[in-house]
Structure formats: structure tokens, C-alpha cells
Amino acid sequence: MEMLKFHGQFLKKYSTEESSLLDSTEYIIQQVESRDTDRVIDLLKQKYEFHERFLFMEIVLKATEKERNKVKIDLPGIFFKMSYEYTEDLYKLAYDSFEADRRFHLEQQFDQSKAKYVKESYINRCREQGMPVFSAHKDKELLGYIIIDLHPNRENNCFQIMLGVTKSGIKGKMIAFPL
Numbered sequence: 001m002e003m004l005k006f007h008g009q010f011l012k013k014y015s016t017e018e019s020s021l022l023d024s025t026e027y028i029i030q031q032v033e034s035r036d037t038d039r040v041i042d043l044l045k046q047k048y049e050f051h052e053r054f055l056f057m058e059i060v061l062k063a064t065e066k067e068r069n070k071v072k073i074d075l076p077g078i079f080f081k082m083s084y085e086y087t088e089d090l091y092k093l094a095y096d097s098f099e100a101d102r103r104f105h106l107e108q109q110f111d112q113s114k115a116k117y118v119k120e121s122y123i124n125r126c127r128e129q130g131m132p133v134f135s136a137h138k139d140k141e142l143l144g145y146i147i148i149d150l151h152p153n154r155e156n157n158c159f160q161i162m163l164g165v166t167k168s169g170i171k172g173k174m175i176a177f178p179l
Helices: 037-045 061-070 088-095 112-128
Strands: 002-006 009-014 027-030 078-083 133-138 141-149 160-166
Touching: 002 112, 088 112, 088 141, 088 160, 112 141, 112 160
Parallel strands: 009 027
Antiparallel strands: 002 009, 078 133, 133 141, 141 160
């Protein structure tokens, strides 16, 4: 179980292998394998609500190297860097994004002002765990970034992208591939 504290409230998140316990916690997320329909029905009967689907995708870097190297991207004036510094503009970009992302909008209605605190707490946890930020900049402006957990997941031995965001209007087209 993971716990996240934000703006005086708590969120508990249970993996598919765990069973959640209903208690006084404001928000409880129970992950479920999509094929486990009996468990889904049981959770719905307990007044849980469907929130969001997550997909696990794995890119085998050695197997895709030739294809990835064929794509040459020339982005004049744009530079990329890796850092462990979590700057204010990094937070601001996240605050202004994810208008309908259920990781951050825990109520039925989407509310960016409430989600801001969840986003901040989520990013802070990534920072506290020493996850690097891979970012794209033009001049001094942050265009987008990804935060990666470089500690391979025990189950699948893969790194995990924890958060990826681009500046409004870019929609990932310009910097998604290089990141």
C-alpha cells in the first residue's frame, strides 16, 4: 500500500495483489486486473467507483535500437538535460496540465485547484525518492519533461515513467520522441 498526503488529506493506493481496507481515509484506490471481473463487481457493490485504466507497455531497447536510430530529429534551439533538480517551472507545468487525469482528480468532478495539491505531493514523492527529471528547453523555457523511476520494478525489471508532461499546445509532438 502506498500513502500520499496532500493538503491535510490522505490517499491510500493498493496494488492488484493487495486488498484495501475501508477506513476513515478520504481516498482509497484499489487497483484491479481488468480480467478479474468478479473482483470488479465486488468493489462496485462496496461503492467503489471506476476511475481509470492503466496499461503496461514495455519497450525492448536492444530490439528497437535500429528503428529508433532511423528517426533523426533536428530541433534547432532545443536542448535536453537530465537533472535531479525539481524547479518551480516543473511544478507549474504539472499544475497547468492533467485536467482530466484520475491520478490527481480524486472527486467525480474535475477540479484543478484541488488536484494541484495531489500533483505537488506526487512530484515531491518522486523527488524524495531520487528520481531524475529528463527535460526539454528552448532558451530558458521548459517545454516538457519526464520523471523516471530508475529502480527497476521487481516484477518486470523495467524502469517506469512516473510523470510526463509537455507545455500546452505542444501536445508531445515536438519533444515526445527525444524524451
